[in-house]
Amino acid sequence: MRLLYTLAWWLALPLVLARLWLRGRQEPGYRQHWGERLGFYGRQPASATDTIWLHAVSVGETRAAEPLVDALLAAWPDCRIVLTHMTPTGRATGKSLFAKHGARLVQSYLPYDTGAMPARFIRHFTPRICILMETEVWPNLIHQCNRYKVPVVLANARLSQRSLGKAQRLGKLIADAARGITLVAAQTQDDADRVRQLGVRDVVVTGSIKFDVVVPEAALATGAALRSAIGQRPVLLCASTREGEEQLILDAYARASLPANALLVIVPRHPQRFDEVEKLIAAQGLAVQRRSSLVQDDAVTAGTQVLLGDSMGEMFAYYAACDCAFVGGSLLPLGGQNLIEPAALGKPVLIGPHTFNFALVTEQAIAAGGAALVADADALMAQGAALLQDPARLSSMGQRALAFANQHRGATPRTIAAIQPLLR
Secondary structure, eight states: OHHHHHHHHHHHHHHHHHHHHHHTTTOGGGGSOHHHHTTOOOOOOTTOOEEEEEEOOSHHHHHHTHHHHHHHHHHOTTEEEEEEESSHHHHHHHHHHHGGGGGGEEEEEOOOSSSHHHHHHHHHHOEEEEEEETTOOOHHHHHHHHHTTOOEEEEEEOOOHHHHHHHHHTTHHHHHHHHTOOEEEESSHHHHHHHHHHTOSOEEEOOOGGGGOOOOHHHHHHHHHHHHHHOSOOEEEEEEEOTTHHHHHHHHHHHOOOOTTOEEEEEESSGGGHHHHHHHHHHTTOOEEEGGGOOTTOOOOTTOOEEEOOOSSOHHHHHHHOSEEEESSTTTTSOOOOOHHHHHTTOOEEEOSOOGGGHHHHHHHHHTTSEEEOSSHHHHHHHHHHHHTOHHHHHHHHHHHHHHHHHTOOHHHHHHHHHGGGGO
């Protein structure tokens, strides 16, 4: 089965590269570092230290990995980390987050899973361990790690019932890959049970590393500056929105009874959609201003109805600047996004009905009183309006969100403890 999978990769490679080039028209980062994606690298320094390989596919996984990266470098001071990604936005996020570590952290794109390319990566960087964040399972990568005796860890792992079904339909390909994983550190007991059904032998429950995220002081300062630019207006943030959701939100906004001076902030999850979303807002006849148009000491104009968050790496700042946050990817059946970040900043959280990627965390946040489920975009606007006009309830819900986030910290040291025997 893996041979057919490998053949499919080689046959598809010209199309994959063509798609990469086309995506580069909107995101130039896709046209850079192609050699890394194909498993070609420069000369390895003769004095290279021991290497921990950590893979974080995109922005969300990279930000979630921050506590783990810091803890790994502290626990093994003689090691460096090679951090791999699949997307330019993930790589840019990693560059911003981990510049503080200097030469102890090296970034690269993950090579395509052809077999030969991951093998070249392993021979070049000679990692002592491979740590994959959350849900990344690549059959040839895992096979090559097993071949070169590199332990494979799936950290902060989550597996929904839907994803389990998809994996099981792939049969022996995924079953063999699962058996090649040395250790899984799962977020919840349900995740652990589902991972075991795939055939992984060693599974521990550590909790979600995302609860251990430390909000950077610089992000708080940026958020304070943004809030100052907005002024005293009540702010409803719609964060990490996905295609199709913005139109639903804008239609509902037109029907809603928000406070007259309220500001709606929309931050699309994918940067290539910034221009598209601006056009959607303008088509509604709404006065829109872009975050990128604000320079130091600029203010959001009084007539602006919608602020488009078109900057990268500032999600914490947007959360810090808002009064109430809706977490996108949940109005449509896309699985939702991480609600821990706004909760960690003490912001009331609204979330749609489609949260299968974060089901347990969402249920727990709602049960704790820090989040509320909204059935659709109209309910989102109604709940947002009610909160913005009730300061006491807004404050109480924010405090409960913060207490919920603080209560679940500690996954990072548990993950380090689980990994430690593999790095002795």
